[in-house]
Amino acid sequence: MDLKNLKPAGAGDPTDTILDGSRFVRACLRKPVDRTPVWFLRQAGRYMQEYRDIRKHHTLVEICKQPDIAAEVTITAAEKLGVDAAIIFADLLLPLEPMGLPFEFQAGEGPVVHHPVRTADDVKALRTDRTDELAYVARAIQKVASHFRNRLGIIGFCGAPYTLASYMIEGGGSRNYIHTKQMMYGEPLAWNSLLDKLVAVLTEYCRLQVLAGADVIQIFDSWVGSLALSDYRDYAFEASKRLVRAVQAMGVPVIYFGVETAGLLSAMAETGADVIGLDWRQPLDEGWRAVGYSHAVQGNLDPITLFAPLEVLEKRVREVLRSAGGRPGHIFNLGHGIVPNTPVENVQAVVRMVREFHQEKARLELANG
Numbered sequence: 001m002d003l004k005n006l007k008p009a010g011a012g013d014p015t016d017t018i019l020d021g022s023r024f025v026r027a028c029l030r031k032p033v034d035r036t037p038v039w040f041l042r043q044a045g046r047y048m049q050e051y052r053d054i055r056k057h058h059t060l061v062e063i064c065k066q067p068d069i070a071a072e073v074t075i076t077a078a079e080k081l082g083v084d085a086a087i088i089f090a091d092l093l094l095p096l097e098p099m100g101l102p103f104e105f106q107a108g109e110g111p112v113v114h115h116p117v118r119t120a121d122d123v124k125a126l127r128t129d130r131t132d133e134l135a136y137v138a139r140a141i142q143k144v145a146s147h148f149r150n151r152l153g154i155i156g157f158c159g160a161p162y163t164l165a166s167y168m169i170e171g172g173g174s175r176n177y178i179h180t181k182q183m184m185y186g187e188p189l190a191w192n193s194l195l196d197k198l199v200a201v202l203t204e205y206c207r208l209q210v211l212a213g214a215d216v217i218q219i220f221d222s223w224v225g226s227l228a229l230s231d232y233r234d235y236a237f238e239a240s241k242r243l244v245r246a247v248q249a250m251g252v253p254v255i256y257f258g259v260e261t262a263g264l265l266s267a268m269a270e271t272g273a274d275v276i277g278l279d280w281r282q283p284l285d286e287g288w289r290a291v292g293y294s295h296a297v298q299g300n301l302d303p304i305t306l307f308a309p310l311e312v313l314e315k316r317v318r319e320v321l322r323s324a325g326g327r328p329g330h331i332f333n334l335g336h337g338i339v340p341n342t343p344v345e346n347v348q349a350v351v352r353m354v355r356e357f358h359q360e361k362a363r364l365e366l367a368n369g
């Protein structure tokens with residue numbers, strides 16, 4: 001795989017160095033780095049005053065559809081935190097619209113799809129030929145890429161077929177995924193056709209993000225933990241694997257992330273994703289062992305630790321770093337997204353702690369000869 005991120009340093013910018021720009025991508029590829037890269041799931045969001053200010057004037061979807069604003073939100077969050085990667089500001093559900101499924105975010109309720117997909121005819125009616133309508137995401141990525149040049153890794157993203165299918169079928173978030181599993185078990189032809197259509201759309205969606213400058217693609221299979229291992233293998237794995245391989249063929253590494261996946265990790269790794277995202281319920285070393293050391297891992301601090309006193313927070317941050325064991329291929333992150341009301345200064349403190357851990361380690365190594 002070519003190291004797309006090793007672009008020449010931007011002319012005239014003294015802070016640009018090849019090592020800086022590629023730290024995150026190098027870790028995705030399990031290459032040695034000067035220190036563990038760090039970024040946060042949902043690093044731009046309601047916990048940040050700058051984001052809340054913009055949200056006073058624009059809805060979430062408006063922000064996503066205006067490349068100037070989406071780029072500004074992305075850049076502001078990454079710079080304020082001092083992280084090694086910027087994830088493009090967008091939402092998992094955006095591809096539903098060009099497929100013919102309008103949705104909205106209702107205050108306090110999350111996403112609502114007005115006419116959920118429930119029958120084979122509903123699946124048949126879904127369109128796969130309008131992915132270029134998502135070009136606004138590509139334009140936002142271009143703006144972020146030209147701002148950071150090679151100083152930070154730029155992450156594009158999409159939902160995994162299973163997780164997006166579950167939103168389309170349930171019509172929103174769900175506790176038990178009854179409608180989704182009913183189609184999965186009871187109407188295998190409709191289910192497979194739905195996943196095929198999603199793989200087609202998501203592949204093109206990722207392609208436009210990569211062409212615009214995304215260095216890495218993260219695939220969010222946020223709700224895959226609702227599946228038993230055998231159901232994951234029988235009904236979700238194949239579509240995820242096809243998407244992972246299609247994106248890798250574009251020349252970028254793929255991060256594949258899910259929540260409550262302790263029982264699924266080795267199967268998820270079989271998709272061939274370069275990096276597996278770990279949630280916080282399992283110690284990182286156990287998760288990495290399950291994934292296998294031929295993959296990098298990303299994670300896995302409990303996002304609610306960010307509400308703890310600094311001493312507790314630091315203890316947990318160090319635990320995560322220590323359990324990575326100095327092996328190349330660890331990207332520090334949370335086990336899931338930052339939640340509203342998280343103190344921003346604690347998120348910044350974590351970035352400092354990750355840096356300090358390495359400085360200390362370097363000093364110790366020097367002292368011990």
Ligand code: CP3
Pocket residue numbers: 040041042043044045046055060087088089090091092093105107108109110111157173220222337
């Ligand atoms: O900084 C970043 O991480 C980039 C932005 C981002 C958003 N959504 C913006 C957003 C990302 C990466 C996502 C992905 C996303 N969207 C996921 C996968 C990540 C995960 O948490 O597992 C999912 C499941 C969604 C769907 C979605 N969007 C939900 C369930 C919600 C929550 C609804 C709520 O009100 O809490 C959203 C809304 C959303 N997407 C917000 C943000 C910043 C917050 C709502 C707002 O600004 O009004």
